[in-house]
Amino acid sequence: MSEKKPETREFQAEVKQVLDIVVHSLYTDREVFIRELVSNASDALEKLRHLQLTEKNVFDDSLEPEINVTTDEEAGTITIQDFGIGMNEAELVENLGTIAHSGSKAFLKAIKEGGSKNENLIGQFGVGFYSAFMVADEVLVYTHSWKPDEKGYCWKSDGSGVYEIEEADGQRRGAKIVVKLKEDQKEFSKSDRVKSVLENYSAFVPFPLNLNGEKINTVGALWLKSASEVTEEEYKEFYKFQANAFDEPRFWLHFSADAPLEINSLLFAPQQNMEQFGIGRMEPGVSLYCRKVLIDRHPEGLLPEWMRFVRGVVDSADLPLNISRESMQDSSIVRKLSKVLTRRFLKMLGEKDKKDPDAFRDFYQNFSQYLKEGVVSDASNRESIAKLLRYESSRTEAGKITSLADYVTRMSADQKDIYYLFGSSRQSIASGPYLEAFESRGLEVLFVTDPIDEFVMSHLGEFDGKKLVSADRQDVELPDAPESEGEALSQEEGDELSKWVKEKLGERVNDVVISKRLTESPAVVLNSDASMTPQMRRMMKAMNQDGGNMPESPVRFELNAKHPLIKSIASLKSTDQDLAASVAEQVFSGARLSAGLEDDSSKVVKGMNEILGKLLNR
Numbered sequence: 293m294s295e296k297k298p299e300t301r302e303f304q305a306e307v308k309q310v311l312d313i314v315v316h317s318l319y320t321d322r323e324v325f326i327r328e329l330v331s332n333a334s335d336a337l338e339k340l341r342h343l344q345l346t347e348k349n350v351f352d353d354s355l356e357p358e359i360n361v362t363t364d365e366e367a368g369t370i371t372i373q374d375f376g377i378g379m380n381e382a383e384l385v386e387n388l389g390t391i392a393h394s395g396s397k398a399f400l401k402a403i404k405e406g407g408s409k410n411e412n413l414i415g416q417f418g419v420g421f422y423s424a425f426m427v428a429d430e431v432l433v434y435t436h437s438w439k440p441d442e443k444g445y446c447w448k449s450d451g452s453g454v455y456e457i458e459e460a461d462g463q464r465r466g467a468k469i470v471v472k473l474k475e476d477q478k479e480f481s482k483s484d485r486v487k488s489v490l491e492n493y494s495a496f497v498p499f500p501l502n503l504n505g506e507k508i509n510t511v512g513a514l515w516l517k518s519a520s521e522v523t524e525e526e527y528k529e530f531y532k533f534q535a536n537a538f539d540e541p542r543f544w545l546h547f548s549a550d551a552p553l554e555i556n557s558l559l560f561a562p563q564q565n566m567e568q569f570g571i572g573r574m575e576p577g578v579s580l581y582c583r584k585v586l587i588d589r590h591p592e593g594l595l596p597e598w599m600r601f602v603r604g605v606v607d608s609a610d611l612p613l614n615i616s617r618e619s620m621q622d623s624s625i626v627r628k629l630s631k632v633l634t635r636r637f638l639k640m641l642g643e644k645d646k647k648d649p650d651a652f653r654d655f656y657q658n659f660s661q662y663l664k665e666g667v668v669s670d671a672s673n674r675e676s677i678a679k680l681l682r683y684e685s686s687r688t689e690a691g692k693i694t695s696l697a698d699y700v701t702r703m704s705a706d707q708k709d710i711y712y713l714f715g716s717s718r719q720s721i722a723s724g725p726y727l728e729a730f731e732s733r734g735l736e737v738l739f740v741t742d743p744i745d746e747f748v749m750s751h752l753g754e755f756d757g758k759k760l761v762s763a764d765r766q767d768v769e770l771p772d773a774p775e776s777e778g779e780a781l782s783q784e785e786g787d788e789l790s791k792w793v794k795e796k797l798g799e800r801v802n803d804v805v806i807s808k809r810l811t812e813s814p815a816v817v818l819n820s821d822a823s824m825t826p827q828m829r830r831m832m833k834a835m836n837q838d839g840g841n842m843p844e845s846p847v848r849f850e851l852n853a854k855h856p857l858i859k860s861i862a863s864l865k866s867t868d869q870d871l872a873a874s875v876a877e878q879v880f881s882g883a884r885l886s887a888g889l890e891d892d893s894s895k896v897v898k899g900m901n902e903i904l905g906k907l908l909n910r
């Protein structure tokens with residue numbers, strides 16, 4: 293018998309919170325606990341199978357890899373036993389006493405943000421092992437690690453604040469979870485009830501699964517089948533099993549090849565973007581297998597970083613079984629796999645857009661951040677990803693998006709570049725001073741509103757051989773504008789006014805000229821800094837801890853010689869220099885504000901009030 297006394301320990305605070313919610317929840321779909329425990333058992337067996345590739349000295353080595361579920365109506369229990377890797381004492385503490393896994397973290401975070409004990413969140417995130425406490429008065433875990441020199445243990449808890457660990461002799465390798473059911477949850481000690489639950493969830497458990505001695509699954513690796521043999525329902529169920537997900541997949545790619553590499557893969561785009569829940573960066577979700585043996589559940593470096601939202605399985609018989617996390621990055625086979633799979637996945641997304649644009653748009657709204665990250669960080673796939681980028685434009689209705697390729701088809705023969713404008717919203721871009729020059733010449737402008745788009749545009753540089761050009765740049769060469777109504781200042785008056793305004797504004801401008809682009813606004817400032825846009829400047833300022841002492845770079849200030857305000861400044865400066873200078877200063881402030889260069893709007897208001905004061909005192 294055990295030599296040590298049982299030791300009582302407290303759950304980590306976060307676990308207590310999860311347990312408190314789980315135990316008291318009114319969540320109705322409680323049967324999910326079976327799925328969670330079976331999936332943990334399957335994970336433990338996968339880990340063992342992988343370990344056995346290299347480790348010869350394994351405790352209880354003769355055991356077959358299988359999962360046994362038993363029910364006992366009289367005792368009111370359900371037991372899930374696996375012959376997997378098991379846990380030693382430290383692992384019991386770490387794995388069951390602290391909150392390590394992302395599902396529970398996301399759950400807790402969502403609960404905190406929602407400020408309520410939202411029952412449905414249990415179903416959305418899954419709370420893993422702890423879900424057993426939805427139905428249990430007490431949970432016991434009997435376990436023996438795969439390591440031969442470890443002891444056996446019994447872990448138990450009633451889901452309140454503490455658990456107990458005690459040495460327990462005579463354990464088999466793996467884990468046996470005994471769930472002592474609450475009075476009103478006794479249905480889960482009935483064989484028929486549990487059978488129907490298992491049949492729903494367990495079709496893809498890659499190990500024999502027995503209920504009270506009767507085998508209930510046919511072990512099959514879905515990804516090795518041909519696509520014509522697999523039903524839509526099977527794909528969906530497999531996704532849920534494999535990704536341990538509670539949503540449905542949006543799209544999937546079932547792709548196999550024999551040469552030059554043998555690949556069998558199933559990749560899924562999920563419904564939910566988990567990073568939107570603020571849980572931080574997701575782990576890579578495509579597991580790597582070699583002939584059905586799991587090599588790594590979350591392999592870093594199999595697919596590019598930005599594809600971390602993709603779930604699924606890749607199996608290649610060409611991989612060396614003993615490939616390690618470290619050697620993965622250097623493996624030329626892994627690199628080839630990555631290249632092929634990324635290309636196919638992008639192609640699949642493009643095809644989805646053609647077949648079902650609404651579904652693609654919805655995907656894009658939820659997952660575009662990853663594609664954009666891909667454009668910035670993944671040079672080898674940049675051009676293919678760019679084909680999937682979508683923006684609103686001056687030719688789309690509000691809320692409708694267009695691709696760069698479609699933009700190109702609308703370009704006239706003499707338009708060389710693709711134009712875009714950055715702003716906080718469609719409305720602010722459309723009402724700003726930059727668009728009019730392009731509108732009056734019939735040139736389409738993309739509306740770019742996501743801060744990361746600045747980087748997307750600069751990394752991409754061009755699309756289909758056409759340069760991507762920000763429409764607020766001073767060096768944009770525009771064709772002549774069609775003649776517009778209204779009388780303009782003469783060339784001489786214009787030059788004189790420009791010179792005078794330049795003197796007044798000093799070093800803040802590098803040039804003041806009569807504009808060829810403006811039709812409606814009085815004036816505009818143009819970005820002359822090729823290396824940094826106003827938005828980037830603002831972002832850098834925001835990131836700079838000391839409040840951002842970045843020097844202002846001088847801008848080009850263009851005046852609309854037909855605008856009444858500009859014409860008035862020209863005549864006013866000979867009768868009331870002071871007022872004319874204030875008005876010019878104010879027009880400059882306004883133009884800077886539109887350009888996103890003025891962070892301090894109170895300055896603009898102050899200037900305005902000064903002018904009003906001067907006018908009233910005149």
Ligand SMILES: Nc1ncnc2c1ncn2[C@@H]1O[C@H](COP(=O)(O)OP(=O)(O)OP(=O)(O)O)[C@@H](O)[C@H]1O
Nearest residue numbers: 332333336378387388393394395420421422467536
């Ligand atoms: N049957 C088991 N055998 C060995 N270890 C187990 C078993 N069940 C759970 N564990 C350990 O306990 C940890 C926590 O389990 P839990 O179900 O809460 O989360 P998880 O399975 O890691 O996360 P997820 O469900 O998101 O994959 C597991 O990561 C694993 O290390």
